[in-house]
Amino acid sequence: MQNEIPEGPVRQGMSQPTTWWEGLYATSDVADLPWYTPKLDPDFERSLAAQNLQGSRVLDLGTGPATQAMNLARRGFDVIGTDISPSAIKKAKAASKAAGLKIEFRVDDILRSKLEESLVDVIVDRGVFHVLPPEKRSVYVETVHRILRPQGWLLLKCFSDKEPGTYGPYRIAAKELRAHFRGTFEIVSVIDTVFDGTLKPRPKALFATFRRP
Secondary structure, eight states: OTTOOOHHHHHHHTTSHHHHHHHHHHHSOGGGSTTOOSSOOHHHHHHHHHTTOTTOEEEEETOTTOHHHHHHHHTTOEEEEEESOHHHHHHHHHHHHHTTOOOEEEEOOGGGOOOOTTOEEEEEESSSGGGSOGGGHHHHHHHHHHHEEEEEEEEEEEEBTTSOSSSSSOOBOHHHHHHHHBTTBEEEEEEEEEOOSSOSSOOEEEEEEEEOO
């Protein structure tokens, strides 16, 4: 598999996540990262259209290369992008400015988030949840619930347990994913899909649509 991230750095890096992710983004060309795609994730695009969410205020959680944030802004969404890495945010700001897009970017750690309550209508996540240690996932659920407005949407993509190997992010089963959010969110759907990026073949993934009561 091309451009794979070994299990060790990603998993062990979460013991000091700011240091690890900052080191990665400070020294990498974002276009070489495994999760880089210049396009809006097709699962996000379909779900946003299906729920008629055009023009909503959207948080791109773990914005990284900022391609999701920029594609959302081009489609008329009011976008905020956050990342734990200051270098990622610096590069995101430069890229969005060069593209002539108005996007708010902030450095923020989802496990110690300083984002305001009821900040956005939609959260998109294609890389944060599945790198968090299992014991930290309840903090994530509580935090995204707080950040979302009532009736807000969480669109989440993660590695599936159907993806072979142990490199990179944690594998998560559909049943396990539902269990993390049950009781806090309405579980609208969890479907099998793939992760677009620089990896070939594309990793097997889950795409979940959750709604805040």
